[in-house]
Amino acid sequence: MIEVKIVGAGLAGCECALSLAKHGVKVKLFDMKPKKMSPAHHNTNFCELVCSNTLKSSSLEFAGGLLKEELSILDSEVLKSAKESAVGEGEALTVDRELFSQSVTKKILENKNITVVCEEVTKIDENELTVIATGPLTSDGLSKEIERLTGQELYFYDAIAPIVDAESINKEKTFVGDRWKDDGTDYVNCPLNEQEYKEFYDALVNAERVELKNFEQEKNFEGCLPVEVMAKRGFDVLRFGPMKPVGFKTQEKPYAVVQLRKENKIGSMLNLVGFQTNLKYAEQKRVFSLIPALKNAKFLRYGSMHRNSFINAPKFLTAQSNLKTHPNIFIAGQLSGVEGYTESIASGLLCAIFVLQYLGKMPKQKLSIKTCLGALSNYLVSANEVGFQPMHINWGLLAPINAPKDKKKEEMAKRAITEIKEFNKIWKD
Numbered sequence: 183m184i185e186v187k188i189v190g191a192g193l194a195g196c197e198c199a200l201s202l203a204k205h206g207v208k209v210k211l212f213d214m215k216p217k218k219m220s221p222a223h224h225n226t227n228f229c230e231l232v233c234s235n236t237l238k239s240s241s242l243e244f245a246g247g248l249l250k251e252e253l254s255i256l257d258s259e260v261l262k263s264a265k266e267s268a269v270g271e272g273e274a275l276t277v278d279r280e281l282f283s284q285s286v287t288k289k290i291l292e293n294k295n296i297t298v299v300c301e302e303v304t305k306i307d308e309n310e311l312t313v314i315a316t317g318p319l320t321s322d323g324l325s326k327e328i329e330r331l332t333g334q335e336l337y338f339y340d341a342i343a344p345i346v347d348a349e350s351i352n353k354e355k356t357f358v359g360d361r362w363k364d365d366g367t368d369y370v371n372c373p374l375n376e377q378e379y380k381e382f383y384d385a386l387v388n389a390e391r392v393e394l395k396n397f398e399q400e401k402n403f404e405g406c407l408p409v410e411v412m413a414k415r416g417f418d419v420l421r422f423g424p425m426k427p428v429g430f431k432t433q434e435k436p437y438a439v440v441q442l443r444k445e446n447k448i449g450s451m452l453n454l455v456g457f458q459t460n461l462k463y464a465e466q467k468r469v470f471s472l473i474p475a476l477k478n479a480k481f482l483r484y485g486s487m488h489r490n491s492f493i494n495a496p497k498f499l500t501a502q503s504n505l506k507t508h509p510n511i512f513i514a515g516q517l518s519g520v521e522g523y524t525e526s527i528a529s530g531l532l533c534a535i536f537v538l539q540y541l542g543k544m545p546k547q548k549l550s551i552k553t554c555l556g557a558l559s560n561y562l563v564s565a566n567e568v569g570f571q572p573m574h575i576n577w578g579l580l581a582p583i584n585a586p587k588d589k590k591k592e593e594m595a596k597r598a599i600t601e602i603k604e605f606n607k608i609w610k611d
């Protein structure tokens with residue numbers, strides 16, 4: 183009987199193991215805990231939440247809430263444990279982290295189809311069916327092995343830039359155009375005059391930053407400095423860097439320009455180019471809203487900074503989350519390019535679907551981008567290879583819908599739930 187090796191008993195690895203086991207597949211689950219702990223893991227149980235204890239909102243007003251609903255319909259065991267260990271009665275799914283880890287660990291240890299091995303994995307057998315789900319803090323030994331398999335350094339970033347909803351920007355305060363290219367349409371440019379730049383600059387250099395843990399301070403690439411760090415080097419540094427006002431054929435020469443670049447193919451999400459930051463979220467909203475075009479911008483993702491190993495999914499993964507060069511090796515969780523607790527659980531469940539399909543134990547039906555699960559999985563292969571960054575679920579990843587503005591989210595949620603219920607007919611068998 184075929185046995186699937188899963189490396190990493192975190193959120194993705196546990197969900198993948200439990201889902202496969204439920205479908206009668208034997209699993210050997212490896213984790214280096216408790217013999218060896220990553221710099222952020224401290225608990226001896228599996229499925230540890232390394233930082234905050236919230237899986238965020240369950241409301242269908244948010245894409246994250248819809249993702250949870252989809253996982254619930256597909257009977258995610260890890261999400262069930264989260265609900266069982268919930269604290270408080272608010273909309274957010276906030277959990278008692280000890281109870282949560284204990285609950286998932288118990289399910290793993292009691293499952294007859296799962297064998298647990300406490301060991302650091304540093305070599306991958308290229309002939310074995312393997313899921314690698316070792317997360318953003320994958321041990322150094324395994325990182326090197328993944329680099330050997332893909333032939334490229336594991337991407338590792340310190341800071342990411344915020345993303346705004348394209349519909350929420352003030353288009354009258356922008357102009358479209360690429361620097362140095364007459365007919366370019368890749369960028370939406372947000373100009374600032376001298377006074378606006380001064381106000382923005384003062385707010386930026388005085389804004390509050392998130393404190394970093396020691397292990398996160400290891401690298402600060404000169405080519406990817408947080409915008410506030412650059413700004414502190416001098417008043418004009420940004421005007422010679424990401425905000426340089428040159429190369430455009432505008433009648434009036436702006437004093438500084440912030441460029442927004444499409445984050446997805448349909449252009450519903452825009453990335454603030456070169457604005458990787460470690461400011462606190464509220465400060466990002468306050469400071470970046472001083473850019474006239476972004477006065478009422480809705481932030482789909484805030485910038486953040488921490489250690490994060492992930493592979494360049496669009497380059498190395500197929501749509502089924504396995505390596506293009508080694509179809510028997512699957513990647514799940516944050517390592518595959520998703521971002522966040524719920525997204526990692528979702529990725530574990532998706533990976534179980536893909537493994538079952540690979541084994542011929544399930545029809546090869548695809549989840550469309552009308553669902554959060556399908557949209558998340560689609561992002562990994564359709565995002566830009568250059569500058570690829572992990573992503574958390576948001577409405578901009580889903581297929582657009584033709585509905586009145588105030589009904590859009592509701593209609594998108596209804597559409598996704600109908601599709602997931604349909605998919606569940608083949609999944610639950």
Ligand SMILES: Cc1cc2nc3c(=O)[nH]c(=O)nc-3n(C[C@H](O)[C@H](O)[C@H](O)COP(=O)(O)OP(=O)(O)OC[C@H]3O[C@@H](n4cnc5c(N)ncnc54)[C@H](O)[C@@H]3O)c2cc1C
Nearest residue numbers: 190192193194214233234303316317321515516522523526
């Ligand atoms: C410092 C930090 C803070 C974060 N805070 C949040 C947050 O507050 N909210 C949020 O939504 N997301 C947060 N994230 C992002 C992400 O959601 C979590 O990291 C999430 O736990 C990722 O799930 P995962 O299953 O991919 O990996 P993990 O849950 O990290 O699981 C990976 C498992 O693999 C094991 N492992 C690693 N290397 C090996 C090896 N070589 N052999 C065997 N086992 C190995 C580890 O021990 C671990 O148990 C944070 C990430 C980091 C790095």
